[in-house]
Amino acid sequence: MPYLVHTAHAQFVALWLGTVGWILIIVTVGLVEWRVWEVSDLSVITSGLAWVGIWRVCFYSHVLILSNNQIMFCQRIHLSESFTPPEIATAQVLMLVALILGLMGNASVVYGLRNVYFGLNAFKAIRLAFYTGGVLFILTAAAALVPVFWNLHSVVNNQTITFPAAFLMPPAPVNQSVGPGIIVGIFASVLLVCSGVVFLSYRVPVMLEPKVRPSWPGEGCSGTRVGTRQGIDNPAFQTHPS
Numbered sequence: 001m002p003y004l005v006h007t008a009h010a011q012f013v014a015l016w017l018g019t020v021g022w023i024l025i026i027v028t029v030g031l032v033e034w035r036v037w038e039v040s041d042l043s044v045i046t047s048g049l050a051w052v053g054i055w056r057v058c059f060y061s062h063v064l065i066l067s068n069n070q071i072m073f074c075q076r077i078h079l080s081e082s083f084t085p086p087e088i089a090t091a092q093v094l095m096l097v098a099l100i101l102g103l104m105g106n107a108s109v110v111y112g113l114r115n116v117y118f119g120l121n122a123f124k125a126i127r128l129a130f131y132t133g134g135v136l137f138i139l140t141a142a143a144a145l146v147p148v149f150w151n152l153h154s155v156v157n158n159q160t161i162t163f164p165a166a167f168l169m170p171p172a173p174v175n176q177s178v179g180p181g182i183i184v185g186i187f188a189s190v191l192l193v194c195s196g197v198v199f200l201s202y203r204v205p206v207m208l209e210p211k212v213r214p215s216w217p218g219e220g221c222s223g224t225r226v227g228t229r230q231g232i233d234n235p236a237f238q239t240h241p242s
Contacts, residue, residue, distance in 0.1 A: 011116075011130060014198035015109050018137050021191030022102035024184055025144055029095045032056045032074075033179035035155050039170050050169060053077075053181060054091040054147070057167055075167045083162050087154050091147030098143040102192070105136030109199055127202065134199030141189035141196070148185040152178060 032053035039045050043063070050059035058074040077084055079092050112129030115122055160172040 010198050011109070011202055012113060014195040015106075015113060017191045017198075018102075018109065018133070018195035019106060021137070021188045021195060022099075022106060022140065024188030024191070025095070025098050025102055025140065028144065028148075028181055028185040028188060029054070029099065031179070031181035031184065032058050034091075034151055034181035036177045036179045037169075037173035038175040038177070040174050041170055044168050045170075050173075051179060052088075052161065053179075054088050054095065054151075057163065057169060059169075073168070075163075083164060085154070085159075085161050087147060087150040088161075090150060094143045094147050098140045101136050101143060102140040105133045105140060105196075108136060109133035112199075130199045130202045134196040137192045137196035137199065141192040144185055144192075145189045148182050148189070152182050155182070 032055070033051045034054060035052040037050040037052060039048055039050060042048055044061055045059045046062045047060040050057065054077070056074045056076055058072055060071055061073050062071060077088060077092075079089055108129050112126050112133065115126050115129070155176045155178050158173070158176050161169075162171065163169040
């Protein structure tokens with residue numbers, strides 16, 4: 001039985017990279033600090049900063065004190081709202097797609113490594129699991145990078161969002177900066193791409209591949225010929241009457 005554990009050390013490391021990358025995608029989805037708005041009017045946004053995420057808009061205010069322990073004011077951004085910009089609406093959809101693809105990718109590579117470390121030498125199943133997981137990791141990174149870079153482009157160009165009056169947000173920021181959500185999303189995507197490339201590069205050594213050769217006529221299961229007499233039936237060893 002071929003021993004395959006030594007062939008998958010890089011894939012074991014790639015599993016951890018992919019898992020960390022997927023967890024960071026989850027963190028990216030939950031972060032509200034995708035875009036940081038600097039505002040000049042401090043009458044409501046007393047900190048001078050507002051955070052625009054893909055699900056919420058939040059800012060600190062000592063004027064709008066909601067409770068004794070809460071000074072952060074937040075409003076949710078819904079996909080169906082008319083003011084929701086396309087980069088945020090796209091992010092709400094694609095980031096959820098990235099979560100699902102990343103989960104499927106992790107499940108696929110875990111199945112492949114299980115076959116490797118438990119000595120289940122199904123070469124085709126191992127290769128298929130690794131290749132499928134690698135493709136899913138790269139697709140996860142692609143699904144995350146599209147909204148991340150789109151929002152990054154909006155920050156660089158200082159694009160504004162026309163929020164409803166209930167959000168208490170200014171019509172435009174004085175300046176915008178990149179928030180941790182975009183940075184973490186880029187880092188997570190890089191980890192996922194690296195992991196996917198490692199899994200796609202997996203190769204079973206040639207000497208470990210199952211060797212199949214055609215059997216000769218009359219050859220038994222053990223590889224020896226049966227039913228023939230060596231030398232006796234050869235015409236060279238037969239005498240002919242003169």
